[in-house]
Amino acid sequence: MMLRLTKHAIYDILRNRFVLFYALFLLVITFSLFSLDSDPGKAVLSLLNIVLMVVPLVSIIFTTIYFFNSYEFIELLLSQPIDRKVIFFSEFLAVCLALSVAYGVGVGLPVLLLGGDAGAVYLVGSGLLLTWVFVALAFAASVSTRDKAKGIGVALLFWFYFGLIYDGFMLYIIYSFSDYPMEKLTLALISLNPVDLARMVILLKLDISALMGYTGAFLKDFFGTSLGIVYSLGLLLVWVLIPMVYALRRFLGKDV
């Protein structure tokens, strides 16, 4: 039943062509960055900065709009003999799958073809995880309200917060307390932001943690490269699970 539902949800997603455009957009960016820079390592780095902005934004906004647009569909399903959990997970899976495939086609394939070093692999992997994190956050935001505008507002706020505001806030703290040892606090602050976690994975892997200054050097020292990456990827998974479980619980107790 789960697969049947997911299949129908994916048909529904493909009927409007947004996901297609998203894949195409990423494809164009990836190719142009690689053709601008002769060094694939640098191209991956520039791509990283774009991916960290665009992927969360598109994932969270698309998911929120999709959820509200399929409200009628969900309503119809709820009057049929189908478990609510199955409805939730099949919708979740369908969005994750569609966006992941778009990302895979737009960034994954060309990066691996053009300059497939280890850093590139991690860029693809953490981009996928980031997609799921923001899909989960979008579900959490849209299950909590009936109002579409409010849902999209909350979703945008999440993006602003994790993409822009949080970093400013972190810089402020680090700057203000620069007289004290900051390593552990920085680590904790990074863990609380999925975008930073994704960035850390790639920077550690690209072996340019020196770019992250003193803290980067510390992180590298503290974890070693591989442990640091495992830690960040694990935490990213937690970032998928927590909003997803929250959204599921709200959905199970929701009146339609």
Add this chain to the structure above:
Amino acid sequence: MIEVNKVCKRFGKLEVLREVSATFERGKSYAIIGPNGSGKTTLIKSILGMVLPDSGSIHVDSVSIRGHWNYRRQIGYMPQIGRYPDNMKIGQLLRMIRDLRPDATTTDEELIRSLHLEELYQKRMHTLSGGTRQKVSAAISFLFNPSILILDEPTAGLDPLSVETLKEKILKEKEKGKVFLITSHILSDLDELSTDILYIEDGVIRYTNTMVGLKKETGEDKLGRAIAGMMRKDFRLQP
């Protein structure tokens, strides 16, 4: 058989259902009437598990529905306002719903034919008028030959010919011993279709009786007049 036992539901500050208890038996057809916002739809949606009651219990064939979903195999539901995925065609929608019920071996497509939906299979849902949507809802509710049919204002928005088609279908299925729960504001329709009556107001069932009993009590032979008579007698003082 459906048993509703002391069900309460509030939406924020608004108490929509207050300790509603009722029993719906096989072979009978229940008219649920009451003013707008009296809790009719909420009661229906509670039975369907779409609205989760704050307290009280609902049993379908002696099994509590809380946390269950399999019992909905037996229920056909026609919503008040049928809302369907916008960019789907009628044909696609019906195919999808069939696909989601692999357990159903036989389907009842009589309404699809008699409401002439096949000719509209290529139309997208968002281009449909309210009446056509109602037809689609009606066809879906009868599609899997359910033993319980819950129809929320089934005749609102339908053209006179389709109303008659639907009524004939309801009467035909009633003969087979199915339970019908019908809400409507069109009392003349209910007069023909139902055997029992429930009057609900402010989330409380104020009056229940058989149709025959009600007419006898008020001395009227039309449901509309009987209801008016009942209200005049201030039945609200009755327990």
